[in-house]
């Protein structure tokens with residue numbers, strides 16, 4: 001039997017980004033002994049990269065803002081496919097979560113009269129993003145960490161041990177959520193009982209036993225070649241949940257942010273924050289045209305300016321002018337840039353121009369966009385106070401994710417499993433508005449921690465046990481890349497290099513399931529994914545378990561391949577264009593699809609992958625109808641607007 005260190009906790013939170021930390025704080029405050037486990041260094045989660053701000057209808061910059069307007073904007077952005085109850089809770093609770101951060105020590109930028117400043121962002125009717133320059137995520141994580149430390153100090157005073165009720169296991173990767181399948185039939189079967197993980201530095205195995213597990217592992221961007229996402233984004237939580245029997249909802253919706261760097265090649269994909277446009281930056285093609293005026297879709301026509309003059313007036317007088325089209329939701333802007341480049345009106349390196357230099361004094365640019373100023377100066381030798389940036393779409397965010405209950409963040413169908421943050425699906429529908437992720441992390445991180453703690457406490461003395469056989473099988477799975485057979489298993493073939501497989505996967509997803517999708521290409525992608533899965537079985541690594549990046553990648557490949565199959569299958573199935581899913585062969589939004597969710601589950605419900613033929617699909621796709629939107633929420637919209645989105649039978653009702 002493999003040596004495994006075992007510990008017992010009430011709640012285990014996988015991930016130490018905004019969602020994970022907020023969940024852990026809540027669980028601990030509600031009395032649950034809580035462990036946080038993260039594969040990066042503590043404090044280095046992807047959330048740190050968030051730039052523009054946190055969306056919350058605090059009405060500091062425009063008194064007309066309120067949760068109903070925020071709810072409306074969120075549904076419009078998501079093209080009405082959002083899990084509406086999540087969007088409602090999110091809009092209602094986001095202001096309290098921002099205030100709470102302030103009471104925990106966050107230092108937001110201020111308005112002239114001393115309130116938390118709020119900036120404009122695409123798709124938000126009023127300035128709504130609370131921010132700290134363009135480094136909001138860093139302040140968010142710093143504040144949550146500080147709160148964790150304060151709780152640990154409290155625990156030390158009571159118990160003499162800082163980590164008695166809240167402990168962080170950093171640089172540890174979870175490879176399986178463990179389930180109690182041995183304890184018989186009925187509701188007890190299949191409950192969560194802990195996680196299996198390995199320490200990245202030493203390679204030692206670890207089992208954290210707990211009846212409640214919150215996955216808060218972020219997104220999937222590392223399956224695509226051009227992405228703004230960090231190395232952690234290998235879809236681990238999506239895959240862990242799938243393997244534990246959960247379903248993923250609407251995985252076809254992947255957000256391509258319109259503005260990533262396109263040059264030099266080594267930094268292609270790095271984000272250029274939307275704040276640049278929110279603060280007045282404009283997009284131009286190689287002919288100098290502000291082309292976004294040509295791309296305002298019918299559903300948004302009434303809300304966006306028709307001339308440059310009106311758009312420019314809006315910055316000073318938003319009440320009597322309409323917004324500039326550069327501030328359309330991200331999916332619209334990304335498609336427009338793609339079309340301009342395709343039409344031969346792109347910039348020298350295959351993007352378009354984004355200019356703030358002619359719009360604001362240099363000193364204001366340096367103050368409001370300090371990270372952007374340094375990013376371009378250092379990485380591309382471009383001075384954004386004097387010249388335009390070159391930008392193009394980059395894979396940024398996944399709207400699809402674990403299907404959860406809106407109020408509790410419980411993963412549907414798996415008792416004891418919760419999901420919050422980018423890994424959870426539903427909240428953003430087919431397209432997320434900028435700023436709505438940081439608020440989502442706080443609102444649903446808190447709810448996940450709260451309900452996970454309550455669930456664990458409710459079990460009291462009937463905790464599901466961890467089965468040794470399951471631990472052994474998780475250990476064997478983790479060790480597989482070292483085994484001699486790794487290079488010879490199944491069909492004869494040479495050993496495979498995990499880095500090569502990863503590159504091929506990224507190229508496939510980028511080229512065949514990227515921003516513009518076609519049926520034939522997605523079918524091709526599914527064939528290629530099957531080939532990669534077969535080859536991934538032969539992915540071997542040399543050396544030993546002490547810090548071995550090749551081994552880590554070989555294990556991450558399982559997750560990326562599973563998640564990529566979900567994206568490709570769902571994208572092939574949805575024969576319309578909506579939000580982050582654009583089909584060249586079905587270019588319009590189809591109201592008949594408005595109330596359809598696509599759910600991905602593991603084809604083999606026992607969660608075993610080794611026994612299944614990797615050449616065959618591992619994902620089963622089903623459709624379900626969305627819950628009808630509550631009438632009082634529908635009443636927030638004009639009937640003429642609803643007609644553009646809702647299916648015929650919904651309108652009739």
Ligand code: FAD
Nearest residue numbers: 015016017019039046047051052053174218421422437438
């Ligand atoms: P993360 O912050 O990514 O945390 C995930 C955690 O899970 C990490 O600790 C990671 O180590 C851990 N983890 C992953 N897999 C495992 C595993 N197998 N085992 C153990 N641990 C694991 N959104 C906004 O609302 N406003 C913005 O201004 C904004 N700006 C952005 C700028 C950039 C450049 C990018 C890339 C995104 C931006 N976003 C923004 C989006 C937002 O930052 C993310 O959606 C959000 O931070 C995700 O938070 P999370 O808590 O879900 O995950």
